[in-house]
Amino acid sequence: MGKIYHELLTKWWQLLQSFPVEQTAAEDVFWQLVAAYSTPGRYYHTLEHIYHVLSAIKTLQNQAQDLPAIQFAAWFHDVVYDTQAQDNEQQSASYAVEILSWLQIPHSIIARVASLILGTKHHQVEPDDFDAQVFLDADLEILGSNPQRYHQYALSIRQEYLWMPNVEYVTGRKQVLHQFLHRDRIYLTNLMFHKFESSARQNLQAEIMRLEQISPANQS
Incomplete structure (x- = not known):
């Protein structure tokens, strides 16, 4: 550090x-x-x-x-x-x-x-707000990172919500991930779109699959 x-x-x-x-x-x-x-x-x-x-x-x-x-x-x-x-x-x-x-x-x-x-x-963001596009894409850079770094990110987010029961967390987290996947574009700048869009969608899908594998017995 x-x-x-x-x-x-x-x-x-x-x-x-x-x-x-x-x-x-x-x-x-x-x-x-x-x-x-x-x-x-x-x-x-x-x-x-x-x-x-x-x-x-x-x-x-x-x-x-x-x-x-x-x-x-x-x-x-x-x-x-x-x-x-x-x-x-x-x-x-x-x-x-x-x-x-x-x-x-x-x-x-x-x-x-x-x-x-x-x-x-x-x-x-508005289509002509280029500063917001740059800022939001930078904030979401992690979504398109390599699978290992993304998985660590997902684990870290779960740790920030340790107060929330698994069943509740899984439901809410999947909703957030699906919202990103349903967008025409996750990344708004062309540079980030061409560099990270595909890997981001793969990472989001992989996290959804991991969340769905959490058995009901552990959702407490």
Whole structure:
């Protein structure tokens, strides 16, 4: 994790270098984010997830119109994460607005960041909203990863819902997976679509099959 800390801190400074942010304030916010993403009960929605989202954004940056807003959204989009709550996206967006305002980031960027974060609730986007397409594709990069990494992701998500009985979890999780499979496209940018669409659909189908193999006797 030490390497990720270092690389994320570098990315944080690179993002802020275009803004007149006081160094101590910037450092304080970075460590607040580290603390938030390191809270107990997180197994997937951790700093590692933020690292991968930022890396995916970098590969898509040529398609971005407001790259700093997308990057800020990546940092803040899961800062509030409670699997028993229904308003994580709203809470994370509000937190981002508060902190970025304190850092004196321009209001236009802050508004865009909030909008991007709120878009992760349903992962729906307007056809001409290229920044949202980049951000959402980066957030879903894991779906098209190699089968081993995807399987670990699926296990980590289950750990975040350990409070939920198997029968309830299986039903809800399958519903989410089928919603993605029923879309014309999981990935909205052409780069991610051509690179990951096929493997993502295979991964989702494989997880559904694993969920269906959970016997009724274990669903408690």
